[in-house]
Amino acid sequence: MMSRIEKRFAALKAENRPALVTFIMGGDPDLATSQAILEALPQAGADVIELGMPFSDPMADGLAIQLGGQRALAAGQTLLGILGMVEDFRRKDENTPIVLMGYYNPIYSFGVDKFLVQAKAAGVDGLIVVDLPPEEDSELCIPALQAGINFIRLTTPTTDDKRLPAVLKNTSGFVYYVSMNGVTGAEIKSRAAVGDAVDRIKAHTALPVAVGFGIKTADDAAMIGKHSDGVVVGSVLVDAVRTSLVDGKATDKTVSAVRDIVADLASGVKRARA
Numbered sequence: 001m002m003s004r005i006e007k008r009f010a011a012l013k014a015e016n017r018p019a020l021v022t023f024i025m026g027g028d029p030d031l032a033t034s035q036a037i038l039e040a041l042p043q044a045g046a047d048v049i050e051l052g053m054p055f056s057d058p059m060a061d062g063l064a065i066q067l068g069g070q071r072a073l074a075a076g077q078t079l080l081g082i083l084g085m086v087e088d089f090r091r092k093d094e095n096t097p098i099v100l101m102g103y104y105n106p107i108y109s110f111g112v113d114k115f116l117v118q119a120k121a122a123g124v125d126g127l128i129v130v131d132l133p134p135e136e137d138s139e140l141c142i143p144a145l146q147a148g149i150n151f152i153r154l155t156t157p158t159t160d161d162k163r164l165p166a167v168l169k170n171t172s173g174f175v176y177y178v179s180m181n182g183v184t185g186a187e188i189k190s191r192a193a194v195g196d197a198v199d200r201i202k203a204h205t206a207l208p209v210a211v212g213f214g215i216k217t218a219d220d221a222a223m224i225g226k227h228s229d230g231v232v233v234g235s236v237l238v239d240a241v242r243t244s245l246v247d248g249k250a251t252d253k254t255v256s257a258v259r260d261i262v263a264d265l266a267s268g269v270k271r272a273r274a
Contacts, residue, residue, distance in 0.1 A: 004097040004125045005150050005173040008047055009208040009229060018225035020045055020269045021210050022262055023101065023234030025052040025068035026085055027077025028241055033250040034072070037241070037258050038089055042096045044259045045266025048210075050128065050234065053082050053102030060130045068238040071248070079106045079115070083122045090123035099126035099152060099173075104140065112140055116147040126150035126173045134166045141170050154178050155201060157193075164204050174208040174230060175201055179215075195227035218268030225272030233265055 002010070012019050022041050027034050041049050054069035054077050061069065086098055100119065107115050107129070119127075127144055134141075134153075141151045150173030157178075159167055168175065179194050198209050211224050212232030221231045237258050244254040 003148070003150055003173060004095065005048065005099070008095075008097050009174060012047060013208075013229070016273055018221075018228055018269050018272050019047040019208070019210065019230035020221065020262070020266050021048040021050060021212070021230050021232040022046040022237060022265075023050040023052060023065075023212075023232065024241075024258065025054060025065060025072050025238055026082040027054060027072035027075055028052075028068040028238065029071045029245055029248065029250050029254070030075045031077065031081060031085070033254055034077075035085055035088060036255045038085060039092060040255055040259045041262055042093055044262035045269075046096070046262055048097045048099065048230065050099045050101045050232070051082060051085065052234075052238075053079055053100055053106055055103045055106055057105075058103060058130075062235055064235040064239040064242070067242060071242075079110050080118075083118050083124070086119075086124055087122040097125040098123065099128055099150075100124055101128040102130070104129050104132050107140065112143060116143055116149065120147050120149060124149060126152050128152045128154065128176060130154065134169060137170050145170060145172060150174075152176055157197060161200070161204075164201065168201075168205050168207075171205070171207060174210050175205060176232065177201060177209055177211045177228070179211050179213045179224075194224060198228050215265075218264045221265045221268030222272045225269045231265075231269060231272075233262075237261060 024037055054072035144151045152173045153167050153171040154176050155167055201209050208229035210230030210232050211228040215231050215233050216236045224231045240257040240261055244251055244257040
């Protein structure tokens with residue numbers, strides 16, 4: 001049986017367009033506002049949603065997403081709260097794939113077995129756990145696959161042909177290509193190099209390849225979408241939350257600030273292969 005992620009990428013392949021994969025930080029700036037943003041994403045044009053699990057010591061996140069995680073933690077967000085967000089979302093949307101993205105420590109502390117049972121029951125489709133390499137697949141990757149949850153792996157410009165098979169071995173759903181060395185939110189230096197990297201990865205796998213880090217505008221999405229099966233956008237959305245706040249609190253512009261950017265990005269992916 002195909003997962004929601006597999007179904008979505010297959011449907012978009014038939015439409016000959018890339019997926020728009022949007023990241024938000026779960027619980028930023030507060031649970032109710034974050035839930036409203038989450039539920040607005042599909043209507044704005046998001047095809048797949050990455051929901052960030054806030055963590056106090058992130059290693060791959062740039063400033064925007066670090067600050068989003070800090071806001072969420074300060075507002076009392078927990079891993080259980082993240083699962084509750086997915087559960088609430090599923091009452092209204094049975095089709096949009098949701099991937100939880102973050103770090104292993106909160107999952108380990110929660111308990112892997114308990115987490116996977118509750119994540120599956122809530123309607124989680126996939127996991128991206130930045131700090132678990134293939135050598136530690138027995139920790140979470142294999143149990144997640146056995147539970148029917150896709151485990152999505154990051155590849156980078158430094159993942160060479162010798163390393164790539166190990167990274168891809170237990171990857172499912174899609175492959176996330178990080179377009180640069182560094183943290184989220186930086187600028188893409190060479191779009192041509194991104195296209196070459198996607199082609200190289202595709203020579204090793206039949207999985208869709210989505211590109212993230214550095215995509216900020218509809219033009220970026222259109223350009224990267226020409227060469228990939230998906231474009232992943234996060235920092236610009238999390239920063240839109242920040243700039244909408246007044247005295248650290250959500251305003252009537254917070255949800256629409258994110259929704260409007262997603263709608264613009266969606267227009268970019270739709271013309272990527274026009």
